[in-house]
Amino acid sequence: MKNCKKKEEIISTGSKLIIEKGYLNTSIQDITSKMGIAKGSFYTYFKSKDEFILTIIF
Incomplete structure (x- = not known):
């Protein structure tokens, strides 16, 4: 469960940064x-x- 949480945190943080900076x-x-x-x-x-961006998209 901890690993899923960390992955979700990475996705959340990365998504926010991509929205801000492209x-x-x-x-x-x-x-x-x-x-x-x-x-x-x-x-x-x-x-x-x-792979990260594809995860966000799908």
Whole structure:
């Protein structure tokens, strides 16, 4: 359950940043810095930024 919560937090934070800055101007580092987590934590849930955006869309 904890893992699902972290993934949802990443999606929420990333979505907000993409709305504010746009997809191309939002980096993985932006998302992880905003959350205060290591960049590797992002890659535990998503293989790439493209996979991340597809998750948001679908």
